[in-house]
Each structure stands twice: as structure tokens, then as C-alpha cells.
Amino acid sequence: MNAEQAEWIEEFEAAAKRSLEERLRYAFIHTYKPVLDDEPYRSFDTTAEYRRWCEENLPSWLGYGRTV
Amino acid sequence: MAARFEYRQAQELSAALHKNRVKYLFIGKSGAILLGFPDTTQDADLFVERSPENGRAVVAALKELGFPLTAAHEKDIVRGKDFVQLRYGPFDLDLVFAPDGIEKFADAERRALTVEGMRVCHIDDIIRSKEATGRVKDRESLPRLKAFRDWWMKQKRD
Numbered sequence: 001m002n003a004e005q006a007e008w009i010e011e012f013e014a015a016a017k018r019s020l021e022e023r024l025r026y027a028f029i030h031t032y033k034p035v036l037d038d039e040p041y042r043s044f045d046t047t048a049e050y051r052r053w054c055e056e057n058l059p060s061w062l063g064y065g066r067t068v
Numbered sequence: 069m070a071a072r073f074e075y076r077q078a079q080e081l082s083a084a085l086h087k088n089r090v091k092y093l094f095i096g097k098s099g100a101i102l103l104g105f106p107d108t109t110q111d112a113d114l115f116v117e118r119s120p121e122n123g124r125a126v127v128a129a130l131k132e133l134g135f136p137l138t139a140a141h142e143k144d145i146v147r148g149k150d151f152v153q154l155r156y157g158p159f160d161l162d163l164v165f166a167p168d169g170i171e172k173f174a175d176a177e178r179r180a181l182t183v184e185g186m187r188v189c190h191i192d193d194i195i196r197s198k199e200a201t202g203r204v205k206d207r208e209s210l211p212r213l214k215a216f217r218d219w220w221m222k223q224k225r226d
Contacts, residue, residue: 008212012219015106020184021075027101028073029108030160040156043144047166050151051201063205 034059073098073112073159081112081159082186084129091117092126093180094188095167095197097209102183103191105216107209111160115189117173118148118165126163134158169193169200191217 001009015023035058044050054064071077085092094102096113116126123146130137130145135157137145144152145163152163170176170193179190189197195213198206 005215008215009219011106012104012216015104016223020078020102023101023104023106024073024075024078026106027108028098028110028112030072030110033110037155040154041141042153043141043149044151045149047150047164047168051203054203060204063203063208065204066202067204067207 033062036062036064071159072110077159078102078112078186079184080133081129082184084132085126086185088125088129088132090125090129091119091122091173091177092187093173093176094186095164095176095194096162097194099188099194100191100213100216102186102188103181103194104220105191105213107212111162113162113164115164115167115170115173115176116148117177120146120148123148130154130157130161135161167197167200169196169198191220 018026044053051064051066055066058064093099093115094113095115097105097107097109098112101107101109116122127137127142127145135154141152148165150164150166152165154161154163176189176193177187179193181188181190191213195210195217198210198213
């Protein structure tokens, strides 16, 4: 196990000691995601269509593009 | 911008879904977080069984929670479009009717867990789904999520 993995285990163990209420308080954050958050509602007939829309419309740094 | 998803909202969402007998499972990072994975996310993701009856139940639950669904949006949900993104309710919510990497809702339902009344996909299904998306953000988060899976399984065994 490397140092990063050991740190992850510490984080998992620390989280396990917190209540669900506390964990959710830390987990759900609200940051503005350009384009993605600009419309109140979107729907896609297929998941493939949604993935394609993400790739073609969202800034690449958001990470919604595919690796292959 | 909607309020962030908090414990109270998770409870209210869960109560509304159960009251309306919705067949659903938390999936994605929000599901992993409910299982104990320490990370951050913005919205809740629900894997919803695709059927007109279940779609109508989802619509009823969301309306009770204050999502201002239009007739067209209700139709999308009842029809079970693969992906519906709601950014106009009390919190941000994605409805996923056909997640990558999971063939059938019933299969995921058999493996699912209940966390404080909320139905959550098994961590293996969450990982399988993220692997199948092939997205950059998922690829980057998978090593830590898989480490959590191993740690979590060990806790369950011990």
C-alpha cells in the first residue's frame, strides 16, 4: 500500500465515525458548472445522446468527455 | 440555483419515494456517499425503474417535494427517457432510467442496500456504472472508489 492509499484508508475510517447527517453536510456542495447548470431542465431519449451532448457542449475541464 | 442536498432533504426525498411506492436506487457518487464514501458531489442521482406506473409514481413524489414539473416534463418521466436532469426543484436531481453498465433494474435491486431507509445501489454496481461511462471524471475517481469498495467489503466481513 502506498502513501496515497494509506491516506484514503484513514479518510474512509474517519468518515465511518461520522453520522450520515454529518457526512451529507460535507459531501453535497454547490458549485456552478457552466452550461450544465444553465438550463432548469433537460432530458435525453438515450444515455448515448446525453453523453454525446456532454462532449459537444460542456467545457472539457468539467471531465464529462470520454477517454476513449 | 437550488439549495444543496442535505440530510433533511434526503429524508424527505426518501419519504416521498416510499409513500408513492417508487422503485428507485441511489446511484453514482451520491449513492457511494450514502454507503460511506467520503467525497463531494453536487446532485443526487436516482436510478429509476422504467415503467409507466413507476414513472407516474416518480412524478407524484417529485410534485410533493416541490419540483414544478410541466406536463411535458411529466410525460418524459412517465415515458422513461434514459436521462432527465432537474435543476429547478428544491435540490438538483438526475433521474437515470438506463445507467451505463447495468442491464436491468431488477438485477441492481437484488444487490441493493438500505441506508437509513434509502435504497442504494451496491458499490459494485456503482463502480460498474462509472467504469462503463468512460468519462474522464469517472476514470479519475475510480481508483479511490475501488479502494473504498475493498475497505467497505472488509468492514462488512469483519
